[in-house]
Amino acid sequence: MKIKIFLPLFISTALFAQNLSEILEAGQMSKRVTSMKEQTKSEIAQTELLGAYDAPYLGLSISHADETGKKGEEYGVGISQEISHPFANKSKAVDAKKEAIEISASFALDMMSLDIAKTYHQACISKGMSESFKGLYDEQNEGFLRLQRAYELGEISKKELLFNKLDLAKTKQSLSAFRRAYISELSSLNEAVDNLTIEELACDDLFKITKRVEIKEVQEHALIKAIAQEQSSTKAFYNVYNSTFSSIGYELLYEKELDTKRYTFGVSLPLDFLSSKAQLQRAELLHKDASLVAKKDALSIEIEKSLEASAKKLKALYEESVLLEEEILPLSLELKDLAKESLREGHSSVLEYLDATRSYSKTLLELQEINKNYYNELIELYKRADMREKL
Numbered sequence: 001m002k003i004k005i006f007l008p009l010f011i012s013t014a015l016f017a018q019n020l021s022e023i024l025e026a027g028q029m030s031k032r033v034t035s036m037k038e039q040t041k042s043e044i045a046q047t048e049l050l051g052a053y054d055a056p057y058l059g060l061s062i063s064h065a066d067e068t069g070k071k072g073e074e075y076g077v078g079i080s081q082e083i084s085h086p087f088a089n090k091s092k093a094v095d096a097k098k099e100a101i102e103i104s105a106s107f108a109l110d111m112m113s114l115d116i117a118k119t120y121h122q123a124c125i126s127k128g129m130s131e132s133f134k135g136l137y138d139e140q141n142e143g144f145l146r147l148q149r150a151y152e153l154g155e156i157s158k159k160e161l162l163f164n165k166l167d168l169a170k171t172k173q174s175l176s177a178f179r180r181a182y183i184s185e186l187s188s189l190n191e192a193v194d195n196l197t198i199e200e201l202a203c204d205d206l207f208k209i210t211k212r213v214e215i216k217e218v219q220e221h222a223l224i225k226a227i228a229q230e231q232s233s234t235k236a237f238y239n240v241y242n243s244t245f246s247s248i249g250y251e252l253l254y255e256k257e258l259d260t261k262r263y264t265f266g267v268s269l270p271l272d273f274l275s276s277k278a279q280l281q282r283a284e285l286l287h288k289d290a291s292l293v294a295k296k297d298a299l300s301i302e303i304e305k306s307l308e309a310s311a312k313k314l315k316a317l318y319e320e321s322v323l324l325e326e327e328i329l330p331l332s333l334e335l336k337d338l339a340k341e342s343l344r345e346g347h348s349s350v351l352e353y354l355d356a357t358r359s360y361s362k363t364l365l366e367l368q369e370i371n372k373n374y375y376n377e378l379i380e381l382y383k384r385a386d387m388r389e390k391l
Helices: 007-012 020-027 031-051 090-152 158-192 222-241 277-345 350-384
Strands: 057-067 070-084 247-257 260-268
Touching (some): 020 090, 090 277
16 A cells, blocks of 8 residues: 555666565575575584483504513403493484474574575665655755746745745755665665665565554464474483483404404493483473573563564554545645645645645654554564565
8 A cells, every 4th residue: 555655666667676585585585695504403402412422442452561470461442431321312302302402493594594585675664755755846946046036036934935945955954865775775685685685676576555454373472483393302311311220331342362352242231220311410400491481481481472562563653654645644734735736727826736745744754754663563563573575
C-alpha cells in the first residue's frame, strides 16, 4: 500500500539495481558468512573431541645382556591404552552438543540476513523520500520565483518573501538529508555484503504494510531449540560421569630376555571412590541443567512479551499509516493541485499555493517516517521471533 507513493519514481532506476533477494543471495556467499561457517565447523570438531578416545601407545625397548656364559640382545614390545568412560554412551551427548552449535550458528546467519533486509528497507524509504522531495523542491522553487517577481512589483512584503525563501531552503535541506541517509544506508549494505558492489537499489520488493503479523510458536524459536539441545547434552554427559568407572587401562607386553620369553597382560582400574572428582563433575552438570531450564523459561517469557509489545506498535503504526495515506495525503495533494491550478488562472496568490505545497510535503514526510518506523519494528519483530523465512 505504502509503496505506490514513490514506486513510479523507481521506474527510472539504473539497469543493474539490485533487489533484496539478489543481495541476500550474495550475502550467503560473502567472506563474513564464510568465516562464520568455518568457525562453526571448528566448534563442532572441538566438540567431537569430547567423544574421542586416546590412541593406543606402542612401546619398544632393546637392551644388551652380558651374563656369565650367556650373551645376547633382549627386547620388549608392548601396546597400552587408557579408555575414558568405556561403559558410557558419549555419542548422544556429543551429538546433542553439535546440534546446539549448528542451531545457534544458523540463527546468527538468519539475524544477519534480517539486518540486511532492515537496512535495505530503510534505504529504500530514504531513496523514495529523496526523489519525492526533489519534485517538491522543483515546484516550490518555481513558485518562489513567481513570489520574487511579486515582491519586485510591490505586491507582497519582504517579510513574506523571506519567510517563503526560508521554507524553500528547509525543503532543500530535507532533500539533502534524505540523499545523505540513502548514501549512508547503501554504504552499510556494501559493508554487510562484501562480495557484491551495490550501486543502486531496485526497491520494487518492499514488505507490504499489514495490520497483523502471524508469529510462530515460541518453542519453535532457534534459541529455545538450542537450549533444549544443550539440556539433552548436559543430561547425557551426566550419565557419562555417573558410570561405574571413569576409565579403564590395559597393557599387552611381549618380552624376550636371552633364553626366556615373557607374555604380560595387565588391566588398570581407577579407585574413583577415593576421589570426589566424579561427584563434583555430576554436581556441576546438575546445576548447569537447572540453569538451562531457568534460562529457557526466562527467554520464552522475554520473547513472548517482546513480541506482544511489537505487535501493538505495528498495529498503531499501520493505522496511522493508513490514515495518512488514504485520507490526509490525498486531501493534501488535492489542495496543492487546486491551489496550483487556481494560481495559474489568477484566482489565488502564490502564498496560498506555497502554503498548500508546504502542507503536502509535511504530510508526505510524516507518512514516510511512519513507514520507516514500521519497517524497523517489523524486522525487529522478525528477529525476536526467529522468522527469517519471511524474507
